[in-house]
Amino acid sequence: MDHDRLLRIGTFSTLSRISVRMLRHYQEHGVIAPAWVDPLSGHRFYRPEQLATAQLAAQLRDAGFPVATIAQLLGSTDPSRIDAALSAQRVVLSQQREDLRGKLAALDRVSTALRGQTIMSTIDVTVAHLPEMTFASLRRTLPGYGDEGLLWQDLVPLATQSDAELAPDGISGATFHDPEYRESDVDVEVWMQVTAPFAPVAPLSCRHQPAQEIVTATLVGDYSQMPVVTGAIGAHLAEHQLRTGPMFNIYRVSPSQDPDPSAWVTDVCFPILGS
Structure with missing residues:
Protein backbone atom coordinates (compact mmCIF):
# COMPACT_ATOMS: atom_id res chain seq x y z
CA MET A 1 0.00 0.00 0.00
CA ASP A 2 1.21 3.50 -0.87
CA HIS A 3 1.12 5.06 2.56
CA ASP A 4 2.40 8.34 1.13
CA ARG A 5 -1.24 9.17 0.39
CA LEU A 6 -2.30 8.32 3.94
CA LEU A 7 -2.35 10.40 7.10
CA ARG A 8 -0.28 9.50 10.11
CA ILE A 9 -2.31 8.95 13.25
CA GLY A 10 -1.05 12.17 14.86
CA THR A 11 -2.12 14.26 11.89
CA PHE A 12 -5.42 12.38 11.67
CA SER A 13 -5.97 13.02 15.37
CA THR A 14 -5.45 16.76 14.92
CA LEU A 15 -7.74 16.98 11.89
CA SER A 16 -10.52 14.86 13.43
CA ARG A 17 -10.18 16.40 16.92
CA ILE A 18 -10.04 12.89 18.41
CA SER A 19 -7.13 11.95 20.63
CA VAL A 20 -4.73 9.21 19.61
CA ARG A 21 -5.77 7.25 22.69
CA MET A 22 -9.43 7.46 21.64
CA LEU A 23 -8.61 6.49 18.05
CA ARG A 24 -6.95 3.35 19.34
CA HIS A 25 -9.97 2.73 21.57
CA TYR A 26 -12.28 3.13 18.58
CA GLN A 27 -10.17 0.64 16.61
CA GLU A 28 -10.49 -1.93 19.40
CA HIS A 29 -14.30 -1.57 19.37
CA GLY A 30 -14.79 -1.57 15.60
CA VAL A 31 -15.71 2.09 15.23
CA ILE A 32 -12.96 3.13 12.84
CA ALA A 33 -9.88 1.13 11.89
CA PRO A 34 -6.63 2.42 10.36
CA ALA A 35 -6.33 2.02 6.61
CA TRP A 36 -2.87 0.56 7.12
CA VAL A 37 -0.60 -0.37 10.01
CA ASP A 38 3.16 -0.46 9.36
CA PRO A 39 4.12 -4.06 10.21
CA LEU A 40 7.57 -3.01 11.36
CA SER A 41 6.91 0.13 13.38
CA GLY A 42 3.24 -0.44 14.26
CA HIS A 43 2.43 3.11 13.18
CA ARG A 44 -1.18 3.61 12.11
CA PHE A 45 -2.24 5.45 8.97
CA TYR A 46 -5.68 6.65 7.85
CA ARG A 47 -7.25 7.68 4.57
CA PRO A 48 -8.37 11.33 4.30
CA GLU A 49 -11.89 10.09 3.50
CA GLN A 50 -12.04 8.51 6.96
CA LEU A 51 -12.11 11.97 8.53
CA ALA A 52 -15.85 12.22 7.83
CA THR A 53 -16.45 8.93 9.67
CA ALA A 54 -14.24 10.00 12.56
CA GLN A 55 -16.02 13.33 12.89
CA LEU A 56 -19.42 11.60 12.86
CA ALA A 57 -18.17 9.25 15.57
CA ALA A 58 -17.14 12.27 17.65
CA GLN A 59 -20.57 13.83 17.18
CA LEU A 60 -22.28 10.63 18.30
CA ARG A 61 -19.97 10.50 21.31
CA ASP A 62 -20.82 14.10 22.19
CA ALA A 63 -24.51 13.17 21.95
CA GLY A 64 -23.97 10.58 24.66
CA PHE A 65 -23.89 7.36 22.65
CA PRO A 66 -21.70 4.57 24.06
CA VAL A 67 -18.91 3.29 21.87
CA ALA A 68 -20.68 0.00 21.05
CA THR A 69 -23.72 1.88 19.74
CA ILE A 70 -21.49 4.25 17.75
CA ALA A 71 -19.94 1.25 15.99
CA GLN A 72 -23.38 -0.17 15.22
CA LEU A 73 -24.71 3.10 13.84
CA LEU A 74 -21.67 3.79 11.68
CA GLY A 75 -21.93 0.27 10.28
CA SER A 76 -25.65 0.43 9.64
CA THR A 77 -27.22 1.08 6.25
CA ASP A 78 -30.80 1.00 7.58
CA PRO A 79 -32.12 4.59 7.90
CA SER A 80 -35.06 3.51 10.07
CA ARG A 81 -32.72 1.88 12.58
CA ILE A 82 -30.60 5.03 12.74
CA ASP A 83 -33.69 7.24 13.20
CA ALA A 84 -34.98 4.96 15.96
CA ALA A 85 -31.65 5.12 17.80
CA LEU A 86 -31.53 8.92 17.55
CA SER A 87 -35.11 9.24 18.80
CA ALA A 88 -34.43 6.92 21.71
CA GLN A 89 -31.33 8.88 22.67
CA ARG A 90 -33.32 12.11 22.56
CA VAL A 91 -35.74 10.65 25.12
CA VAL A 92 -32.83 9.57 27.34
CA LEU A 93 -31.20 13.00 27.19
CA SER A 94 -34.50 14.76 27.87
CA GLN A 95 -34.96 12.67 31.00
CA GLN A 96 -31.40 13.40 32.07
CA ARG A 97 -32.09 17.10 31.59
CA GLU A 98 -35.15 16.89 33.85
CA ASP A 99 -33.17 14.92 36.42
CA LEU A 100 -30.46 17.57 36.33
CA ARG A 101 -33.01 20.34 36.85
CA GLY A 102 -34.32 18.46 39.85
CA LYS A 103 -30.83 18.08 41.27
CA LEU A 104 -30.12 21.79 40.78
CA ALA A 105 -33.35 22.65 42.59
CA ALA A 106 -32.39 20.28 45.39
CA LEU A 107 -28.96 21.90 45.54
CA ASP A 108 -30.58 25.30 45.99
CA ARG A 109 -32.76 23.94 48.80
CA VAL A 110 -29.90 22.29 50.64
CA SER A 111 -27.81 25.43 50.23
CA THR A 112 -30.57 27.44 51.87
CA ALA A 113 -30.94 24.91 54.67
CA LEU A 114 -27.21 24.69 55.40
CA ARG A 115 -26.96 28.46 55.66
CA GLY A 116 -29.85 28.53 58.09
CA GLN A 117 -31.87 30.72 55.74
CA THR A 118 -35.04 28.66 55.80
CA ILE A 119 -37.87 31.11 55.27
CA MET A 120 -40.44 29.34 57.45
CA SER A 121 -38.53 29.23 60.70
CA THR A 122 -41.61 28.92 62.94
CA ILE A 123 -44.29 26.35 62.22
CA ASP A 124 -47.51 26.19 64.22
CA VAL A 125 -48.81 22.64 64.41
Whole structure:
Protein backbone atom coordinates (compact mmCIF):
# COMPACT_ATOMS: atom_id res chain seq x y z
CA MET A 1 0.00 0.00 0.00
CA ASP A 2 1.21 3.50 -0.87
CA HIS A 3 1.12 5.06 2.56
CA ASP A 4 2.40 8.34 1.13
CA ARG A 5 -1.24 9.17 0.39
CA LEU A 6 -2.30 8.32 3.94
CA LEU A 7 -2.35 10.40 7.10
CA ARG A 8 -0.28 9.50 10.11
CA ILE A 9 -2.31 8.95 13.25
CA GLY A 10 -1.05 12.17 14.86
CA THR A 11 -2.12 14.26 11.89
CA PHE A 12 -5.42 12.38 11.67
CA SER A 13 -5.97 13.02 15.37
CA THR A 14 -5.45 16.76 14.92
CA LEU A 15 -7.74 16.98 11.89
CA SER A 16 -10.52 14.86 13.43
CA ARG A 17 -10.18 16.40 16.92
CA ILE A 18 -10.04 12.89 18.41
CA SER A 19 -7.13 11.95 20.63
CA VAL A 20 -4.73 9.21 19.61
CA ARG A 21 -5.77 7.25 22.69
CA MET A 22 -9.43 7.46 21.64
CA LEU A 23 -8.61 6.49 18.05
CA ARG A 24 -6.95 3.35 19.34
CA HIS A 25 -9.97 2.73 21.57
CA TYR A 26 -12.28 3.13 18.58
CA GLN A 27 -10.17 0.64 16.61
CA GLU A 28 -10.49 -1.93 19.40
CA HIS A 29 -14.30 -1.57 19.37
CA GLY A 30 -14.79 -1.57 15.60
CA VAL A 31 -15.71 2.09 15.23
CA ILE A 32 -12.96 3.13 12.84
CA ALA A 33 -9.88 1.13 11.89
CA PRO A 34 -6.63 2.42 10.36
CA ALA A 35 -6.33 2.02 6.61
CA TRP A 36 -2.87 0.56 7.12
CA VAL A 37 -0.60 -0.37 10.01
CA ASP A 38 3.16 -0.46 9.36
CA PRO A 39 4.12 -4.06 10.21
CA LEU A 40 7.57 -3.01 11.36
CA SER A 41 6.91 0.13 13.38
CA GLY A 42 3.24 -0.44 14.26
CA HIS A 43 2.43 3.11 13.18
CA ARG A 44 -1.18 3.61 12.11
CA PHE A 45 -2.24 5.45 8.97
CA TYR A 46 -5.68 6.65 7.85
CA ARG A 47 -7.25 7.68 4.57
CA PRO A 48 -8.37 11.33 4.30
CA GLU A 49 -11.89 10.09 3.50
CA GLN A 50 -12.04 8.51 6.96
CA LEU A 51 -12.11 11.97 8.53
CA ALA A 52 -15.85 12.22 7.83
CA THR A 53 -16.45 8.93 9.67
CA ALA A 54 -14.24 10.00 12.56
CA GLN A 55 -16.02 13.33 12.89
CA LEU A 56 -19.42 11.60 12.86
CA ALA A 57 -18.17 9.25 15.57
CA ALA A 58 -17.14 12.27 17.65
CA GLN A 59 -20.57 13.83 17.18
CA LEU A 60 -22.28 10.63 18.30
CA ARG A 61 -19.97 10.50 21.31
CA ASP A 62 -20.82 14.10 22.19
CA ALA A 63 -24.51 13.17 21.95
CA GLY A 64 -23.97 10.58 24.66
CA PHE A 65 -23.89 7.36 22.65
CA PRO A 66 -21.70 4.57 24.06
CA VAL A 67 -18.91 3.29 21.87
CA ALA A 68 -20.68 0.00 21.05
CA THR A 69 -23.72 1.88 19.74
CA ILE A 70 -21.49 4.25 17.75
CA ALA A 71 -19.94 1.25 15.99
CA GLN A 72 -23.38 -0.17 15.22
CA LEU A 73 -24.71 3.10 13.84
CA LEU A 74 -21.67 3.79 11.68
CA GLY A 75 -21.93 0.27 10.28
CA SER A 76 -25.65 0.43 9.64
CA THR A 77 -27.22 1.08 6.25
CA ASP A 78 -30.80 1.00 7.58
CA PRO A 79 -32.12 4.59 7.90
CA SER A 80 -35.06 3.51 10.07
CA ARG A 81 -32.72 1.88 12.58
CA ILE A 82 -30.60 5.03 12.74
CA ASP A 83 -33.69 7.24 13.20
CA ALA A 84 -34.98 4.96 15.96
CA ALA A 85 -31.65 5.12 17.80
CA LEU A 86 -31.53 8.92 17.55
CA SER A 87 -35.11 9.24 18.80
CA ALA A 88 -34.43 6.92 21.71
CA GLN A 89 -31.33 8.88 22.67
CA ARG A 90 -33.32 12.11 22.56
CA VAL A 91 -35.74 10.65 25.12
CA VAL A 92 -32.83 9.57 27.34
CA LEU A 93 -31.20 13.00 27.19
CA SER A 94 -34.50 14.76 27.87
CA GLN A 95 -34.96 12.67 31.00
CA GLN A 96 -31.40 13.40 32.07
CA ARG A 97 -32.09 17.10 31.59
CA GLU A 98 -35.15 16.89 33.85
CA ASP A 99 -33.17 14.92 36.42
CA LEU A 100 -30.46 17.57 36.33
CA ARG A 101 -33.01 20.34 36.85
CA GLY A 102 -34.32 18.46 39.85
CA LYS A 103 -30.83 18.08 41.27
CA LEU A 104 -30.12 21.79 40.78
CA ALA A 105 -33.35 22.65 42.59
CA ALA A 106 -32.39 20.28 45.39
CA LEU A 107 -28.96 21.90 45.54
CA ASP A 108 -30.58 25.30 45.99
CA ARG A 109 -32.76 23.94 48.80
CA VAL A 110 -29.90 22.29 50.64
CA SER A 111 -27.81 25.43 50.23
CA THR A 112 -30.57 27.44 51.87
CA ALA A 113 -30.94 24.91 54.67
CA LEU A 114 -27.21 24.69 55.40
CA ARG A 115 -26.96 28.46 55.66
CA GLY A 116 -29.85 28.53 58.09
CA GLN A 117 -31.87 30.72 55.74
CA THR A 118 -35.04 28.66 55.80
CA ILE A 119 -37.87 31.11 55.27
CA MET A 120 -40.44 29.34 57.45
CA SER A 121 -38.53 29.23 60.70
CA THR A 122 -41.61 28.92 62.94
CA ILE A 123 -44.29 26.35 62.22
CA ASP A 124 -47.51 26.19 64.22
CA VAL A 125 -48.81 22.64 64.41
CA THR A 126 -52.41 22.34 65.59
CA VAL A 127 -55.15 19.77 65.98
CA ALA A 128 -58.23 20.76 63.99
CA HIS A 129 -61.69 19.37 63.29
CA LEU A 130 -62.96 18.85 59.74
CA PRO A 131 -66.73 18.34 59.41
CA GLU A 132 -68.18 15.64 57.18
CA MET A 133 -68.03 16.52 53.50
CA THR A 134 -68.79 15.16 50.04
CA PHE A 135 -66.09 15.16 47.39
CA ALA A 136 -65.76 14.76 43.65
CA SER A 137 -62.71 12.52 43.63
CA LEU A 138 -60.27 11.06 41.13
CA ARG A 139 -57.68 8.51 42.19
CA ARG A 140 -54.92 6.97 40.09
CA THR A 141 -51.40 5.56 40.22
CA LEU A 142 -49.04 8.17 38.80
CA PRO A 143 -45.40 7.95 37.65
CA GLY A 144 -44.36 10.39 40.41
CA TYR A 145 -45.65 13.04 42.80
CA GLY A 146 -44.82 15.74 40.29
CA ASP A 147 -47.45 14.32 37.94
CA GLU A 148 -50.36 15.28 40.21
CA GLY A 149 -51.41 17.90 37.67
CA LEU A 150 -52.50 15.14 35.29
CA LEU A 151 -55.29 14.24 37.72
CA TRP A 152 -56.44 17.84 38.05
CA GLN A 153 -56.64 18.14 34.26
CA ASP A 154 -59.15 15.27 34.24
CA LEU A 155 -60.99 16.02 37.48
CA VAL A 156 -62.54 19.35 36.53
CA PRO A 157 -64.10 18.29 33.18
CA LEU A 158 -65.34 15.02 34.70
CA ALA A 159 -66.99 16.94 37.53
CA THR A 160 -68.67 19.18 34.96
CA GLN A 161 -69.90 16.18 32.97
CA SER A 162 -71.26 14.66 36.19
CA ASP A 163 -73.20 17.84 37.05
CA ALA A 164 -71.35 18.00 40.35
CA GLU A 165 -72.01 21.33 42.07
CA LEU A 166 -68.87 22.67 43.68
CA ALA A 167 -69.27 24.08 47.19
CA PRO A 168 -68.83 27.90 46.97
CA ASP A 169 -66.46 28.03 49.94
CA GLY A 170 -65.37 24.42 49.70
CA ILE A 171 -61.91 22.98 49.92
CA SER A 172 -59.87 21.01 47.42
CA GLY A 173 -56.74 18.97 47.79
CA ALA A 174 -54.83 15.76 47.29
CA THR A 175 -54.46 12.61 49.37
CA PHE A 176 -51.34 10.43 49.18
CA HIS A 177 -52.49 6.89 49.91
CA ASP A 178 -49.21 4.98 49.94
CA PRO A 179 -48.18 4.03 53.49
CA GLU A 180 -44.66 5.26 52.77
CA TYR A 181 -42.87 7.63 50.42
CA ARG A 182 -42.33 6.08 47.00
CA GLU A 183 -39.91 7.04 44.24
CA SER A 184 -42.39 6.08 41.51
CA ASP A 185 -45.86 4.57 40.90
CA VAL A 186 -47.51 6.71 43.55
CA ASP A 187 -51.15 6.33 44.64
CA VAL A 188 -52.66 9.82 44.56
CA GLU A 189 -56.23 11.06 44.87
CA VAL A 190 -57.32 14.62 44.09
CA TRP A 191 -60.67 15.95 45.21
CA MET A 192 -62.96 18.97 45.36
CA GLN A 193 -65.75 19.57 47.85
CA VAL A 194 -69.27 19.53 46.38
CA THR A 195 -72.61 20.63 47.80
CA ALA A 196 -74.39 17.26 47.54
CA PRO A 197 -73.98 13.67 46.30
CA PHE A 198 -74.10 13.22 42.52
CA ALA A 199 -73.96 10.48 39.88
CA PRO A 200 -70.31 10.43 38.78
CA VAL A 201 -69.07 9.80 35.27
CA ALA A 202 -66.32 7.15 35.48
CA PRO A 203 -63.54 7.23 36.50
CA LEU A 204 -64.73 10.06 38.76
CA SER A 205 -66.06 9.08 42.21
CA CYS A 206 -68.50 10.70 44.60
CA ARG A 207 -66.96 10.17 48.03
CA HIS A 208 -68.43 10.86 51.44
CA GLN A 209 -65.81 11.89 53.98
CA PRO A 210 -66.87 11.50 57.64
CA ALA A 211 -65.89 14.17 60.14
CA GLN A 212 -62.32 13.79 61.35
CA GLU A 213 -59.70 15.22 63.66
CA ILE A 214 -56.44 16.16 61.98
CA VAL A 215 -52.95 17.32 62.84
CA THR A 216 -52.15 20.18 60.50
CA ALA A 217 -49.63 22.90 59.72
CA THR A 218 -49.65 25.51 56.99
CA LEU A 219 -47.02 25.82 54.29
CA VAL A 220 -46.74 29.32 52.86
CA GLY A 221 -44.79 29.56 49.64
CA ASP A 222 -43.32 27.03 47.25
CA TYR A 223 -43.11 23.33 48.03
CA SER A 224 -39.36 23.39 48.66
CA GLN A 225 -40.32 24.29 52.25
CA MET A 226 -42.35 21.09 52.69
CA PRO A 227 -39.63 19.29 54.73
CA VAL A 228 -39.77 22.10 57.30
CA VAL A 229 -43.51 21.62 57.73
CA THR A 230 -43.46 17.82 57.80
CA GLY A 231 -40.56 17.95 60.27
CA ALA A 232 -42.64 20.07 62.65
CA ILE A 233 -45.63 17.76 62.25
CA GLY A 234 -43.42 14.73 62.86
CA ALA A 235 -42.18 16.21 66.12
CA HIS A 236 -45.78 16.83 67.22
CA LEU A 237 -46.86 13.28 66.34
CA ALA A 238 -43.96 11.80 68.28
CA GLU A 239 -44.50 14.03 71.31
CA HIS A 240 -48.19 13.17 71.56
CA GLN A 241 -47.86 9.54 70.45
CA LEU A 242 -50.43 9.92 67.69
CA ARG A 243 -51.21 7.37 64.98
CA THR A 244 -52.28 8.87 61.68
CA GLY A 245 -53.73 7.93 58.32
CA PRO A 246 -52.62 8.99 54.81
CA MET A 247 -51.26 12.50 54.48
CA PHE A 248 -53.34 14.97 52.51
CA ASN A 249 -52.93 18.56 51.41
CA ILE A 250 -55.63 21.22 51.34
CA TYR A 251 -54.78 23.78 48.68
CA ARG A 252 -55.93 27.14 50.01
CA VAL A 253 -54.07 28.97 47.24
CA SER A 254 -52.84 26.62 44.53
CA PRO A 255 -50.55 27.07 41.51
CA SER A 256 -53.64 27.09 39.28
CA GLN A 257 -55.03 30.04 41.25
CA ASP A 258 -51.82 32.07 41.40
CA PRO A 259 -48.65 31.38 39.38
CA ASP A 260 -46.51 33.18 41.97
CA PRO A 261 -45.03 30.49 44.28
CA SER A 262 -44.71 32.97 47.14
CA ALA A 263 -48.52 33.25 47.18
CA TRP A 264 -49.22 29.53 47.53
CA VAL A 265 -50.86 28.38 50.77
CA THR A 266 -51.12 24.69 51.59
CA ASP A 267 -52.48 23.02 54.73
CA VAL A 268 -50.51 19.82 55.29
CA CYS A 269 -52.75 17.38 57.16
CA PHE A 270 -52.64 13.98 58.84
CA PRO A 271 -55.93 12.42 60.04
CA ILE A 272 -55.71 11.13 63.60
CA LEU A 273 -56.65 7.47 63.87
CA GLY A 274 -58.84 6.43 66.75
CA SER A 275 -60.00 9.95 67.40
